Amino acid sequence: MSLKKEHLKSSNIDWNQFMPGISIDCVIFGYHDKELKVLVLEYKKTGLFALPGGFIKKDETLDDAAKRVLKERTGLSNIYLNQFHTFGSLKRSDHTPMKTVLENNEASFDETHFLLQRFISVSYFALVDFKKVEPVADSLSDTCQWIDINELPSLILDHNDIYQKAHDHLKKSINSEAVGLNLLSKTFTMAELQGLHESILGKELNRTSFHRKIMLSGHLKRIGKKKTGKAHRSPYLYKFIQQ
Amino acid sequence: MSLKKEHLKSSNIDWNQFMPGISIDCVIFGYHDKELKVLVLEYKKTGLFALPGGFIKKDETLDDAAKRVLKERTGLSNIYLNQFHTFGSLKRSDHTPMKTVLENNEASFDETHFLLQRFISVSYFALVDFKKVEPVADSLSDTCQWIDINELPSLILDHNDIYQKAHDHLKKSINSEAVGLNLLSKTFTMAELQGLHESILGKELNRTSFHRKIMLSGHLKRIGKKKTGKAHRSPYLYKFIQQ
DNA sequence: CTATAATTGTTACATAGTGTAACAATAAGT
DNA sequence: ACTTATTGTTACACTATGTAACAATTATAG
Incomplete structure (x- = not known):
């Protein structure tokens, strides 16, 4: 040993x-x-x-x-x-x-x-x-x-x-910014953040109201687009605003 | 001793x-x-x-x-x-x-x-x-x-x-029925319940929206009127509905 | 007995938040 | 150029809440 x-x-x-x-x-x-x-x-x-x-x-x-x-x-x-x-x-x-x-x-x-x-x-x-x-x-x-x-x-x-x-x-505490900030990478797409919330809550969320609510919270900032390689519009990347 | x-x-x-x-x-x-x-x-x-x-x-x-x-x-x-x-x-x-x-x-x-x-x-x-x-x-x-x-x-x-x-x-936890149920007597007026909430929150609340919100919660039941001896309309008495 | 004052209960309206659907924009494959 | 999938945005409905107005009620003053 x-x-x-x-x-x-x-x-x-x-x-x-x-x-x-x-x-x-x-x-x-x-x-x-x-x-x-x-x-x-x-x-x-x-x-x-x-x-x-x-x-x-x-x-x-x-x-x-x-x-x-x-x-x-x-x-x-x-x-x-x-x-x-x-x-x-x-x-x-x-x-x-x-x-x-x-x-x-x-x-x-x-x-x-x-x-x-x-x-x-x-x-x-x-x-x-x-x-x-x-x-x-x-x-x-x-x-x-x-x-x-x-x-x-x-x-x-x-x-x-x-x-x-x-x-x-x-x-x-799902609405605390700490959840996304600490469980995701520095940058992420809205779909990734929604997926996280859905996993935590154990239920599906409405896409458009989720998007609106998150953006109105004021904690997120768009920082560019992400090429996914998939055949559809590419999503924005977001990061949390650190105050 | x-x-x-x-x-x-x-x-x-x-x-x-x-x-x-x-x-x-x-x-x-x-x-x-x-x-x-x-x-x-x-x-x-x-x-x-x-x-x-x-x-x-x-x-x-x-x-x-x-x-x-x-x-x-x-x-x-x-x-x-x-x-x-x-x-x-x-x-x-x-x-x-x-x-x-x-x-x-x-x-x-x-x-x-x-x-x-x-x-x-x-x-x-x-x-x-x-x-x-x-x-x-x-x-x-x-x-x-x-x-x-x-x-x-x-x-x-x-x-x-x-x-x-x-x-x-x-x-x-102010919106939990436990607050009023445990801190007040069995029956109380809406003004008394509002006073309790104001003491806990340390701020004044709007009378009519408080009244409406509490009644819509469905936890309260009216059980009669209370004569206050004061020169104004007498308030209802309420109690919490025990399920 | 009437007028007044104080408080309560109710209603109306404006605003904010959220659920839902429709639609336009985009990116890649056929 | 057409199709498909996903994303971003907007419109509409419904609910919740802040605010003001008003009616109802009770006792007191004159």
């Missing part, structure tokens, strides 16, 4: 640097191929899936902890983050999935292992540019990959509830 | 029953005399003010902990509660106010006292019927009283930020 992989082993983590009982979970949204996607971890050799998460250092703010987790899984800084809910049901006290994970990762562990306590989860959703992200698995996981929101597997504990509430909040 | 008061002493609390590092704070809104008010605690002999709060038992959900805190301070069950944000800035690690409080309450204490750790605060706002509430101080406080939102004193730690964010959320 290489030094680098050794460094990644969970048994080398100093759990004492973190606040006990509180975790952070992140629903990281990306948009690609006309589909809304979420980053999901698969734990090693267990077939268990989970949202990316982490813990809060004793001298770190909640938001900084979330930024650190996001940076670790995506490689990105300056991510759009929104703290939307804190989960504290007793469902979260079921330690069987984490025991399964530890059995497949640690030489030995006991009931007092840091990961086997009850955690209250402060949850954030993030909006990222799919093309800029290099998903990185954490020390307990094989993979960190984009999953289409319509093909999400069953996740551990209450992570499906967390995803659902994140998606509900994203729907409510 | 009576047995009853002895029971209320903070030194008799078994702090070990609670999760460490996590607290609950509540912004409890009431409406009276055409003014929006919030319940505020004053710590004994210190001149320090704070929002009502509490901690989470190790086998209790977050929402149940919030309900318990609300019940303790207001005597009410079945309160409208909304978890709106979790606060985790480093501002919360300043232990000077709590030390001042303990110096005036405990015979002795040391740096490891449960109340002298960093707490992440899961915050709720509550809407209650002013007339049904009997405010009760907690073991560290002299008083728990209604303060007009325009006369709020400086509160400890980040409690003013917590109040502000609660108020922002309340403004956003």
